[in-house]
Amino acid sequence: MGKSILDGRSKSLIAKQQSIQSLHSLIASTLEQHGITENHIEADIIIMDVLAITRVELISSQDSIVSADQLHSIESIITRRMRREPLAYILGYQPFYGLDFAVDSNVLIPRPETELLVEEILNTTIADNNLSVADIGTGSGVIAVTLAIMRGNYKFYAVDQSAAAVDLARQNAKAHNVLGKINFKTGHLFANTTDKFDLIVSNLPYIPSSRLDQLDPELSWEPLQALDGGTDGSEVISKLIYQSALHVKPDSTIFLEIDHSHSDKLINIANKIFPASSIQIKQDLQGFDRILIIKPFGRNLT
Ligand SMILES: C[S@@+](CC[C@H](N)C(=O)[O-])C[C@H]1O[C@@H](n2cnc3c(N)ncnc32)[C@H](O)[C@@H]1O
Known part of the structure; x- marks a missing residue:
């Protein structure tokens, strides 16, 4: 040694x-x-x-x-x-999609898997449209802020149940000059809006409650509400799919980061809520199901 x-x-x-x-x-x-x-x-x-x-x-x-x-x-x-305090919290920032984002212990440290989610949205949309986007569970704001930079014409709604997270997300939006493009709110899923969106994007917690004490020590520094997905880990995301029925338009697309063990269950829920939907799953770099894409009425965006 x-x-x-x-x-x-x-x-x-x-x-x-x-x-x-x-x-x-x-x-x-x-x-x-x-x-x-x-x-x-x-x-x-x-x-x-x-x-x-x-x-x-x-x-x-x-x-x-x-x-x-x-x-x-x-x-x-x-x-x-x-x-075992995460380095990102000690230094106060984490790179995401080539940009630096302020992070603290009120928000999840953005993960490379979430860059795939952003990449998928960028690959399937065009910059010239004027789409409305909801980022549900925005945390440090990485998804909404990165997309707002890359898609200057789009309008964003970003919500988190943690007021401290929303404060930090606002700071990140300001630092990247997109504060005016994002309507930030504190609250539960869609509780604060009646709007319908062209894109719904979300990386909600997906770890089963029983597995939380078996994780790497670094995760114990991250906020519980960013990790705890309920009994089987898919509770919050399932609720989001149910509630999204009131917030989609005929051409909407829903992009969700998921745990691979939940893909069958979430596909079943999506098929039940949206019987005419077309559904795709994308794998991460390890080959695990990671991104669930739902077109509620089976139609393409562009
Ligand atoms: C896994 S973190 C993801 C944060 C960020 N979107 C990212 O990708 O780095 C999940 C976030 O969802 C928020 N959250 C959990 N349940 C929620 C709910 N029911 N309504 C709104 N936000 C929620 C948490 O506070 C946390 O900030």
Whole structure:
């Protein structure tokens, strides 16, 4: 096992001169000792963040000496990370679809699977339309904000039951200059609107309540209401499909991120609510069913 960054407490480390290269090894081995498997990637991210350098600069300046202040900042990040607090919460942001989003412990850290959901919508819509979009369970706002940037003509309704999440989503919309395009609300699913939408998109919680205490330690830092999908994990998404009946137009499409174990059940519900629907499932990069696309009346958007 390698030397830990906190061996002999930090004073000697801060006083000591460290090159980027030696610091990287020290961070990576410390994270590994604490069960963090993506230790090298995280060491890169931590150094780039604290030194405010790009990946190219990280690679080309391996012999540069890190200042005592920078070592001190890195040490406080590592101390929190050793308790398995997610790095995104410690640094205060998470990249999503090539953009940075502010995150804190009131919102789920956006996941790569959700980038597939956004990608699917971008692949099946055209920019010139003027579509209305509902993002239900917006969290940090990643879906609505990314789509608002990519689809400048569309209008968005974004809701979350957590007021703190909605505040952060607003901040993200402001930071990305799309605040005026998104109508944010706090509330339960469609409770605050009677509107019908061209697109309904949603990444609601889908983990069964009984599995919540068996997850990686990092997930215990994330908000329960962003993870807990009820007894079998599909309760909230099922409710959304039922309620969407009042909020679709003849050409609407519903895009849902789901857990692969729920696809049959959710397809049955969609067929029951929308007997004329056409339904598609898309897999994630691991080959698991991940995105459920429902065209309630079987018609194409464009
Ligand atoms: C899995 S997180 C996804 C957040 C964000 N859309 C993303 O993809 O990163 C689910 C979000 O749905 C919200 N949520 C859960 N149940 C809800 C409900 N019944 N009505 C509105 N929002 C809900 C949670 O507060 C949480 O922010």
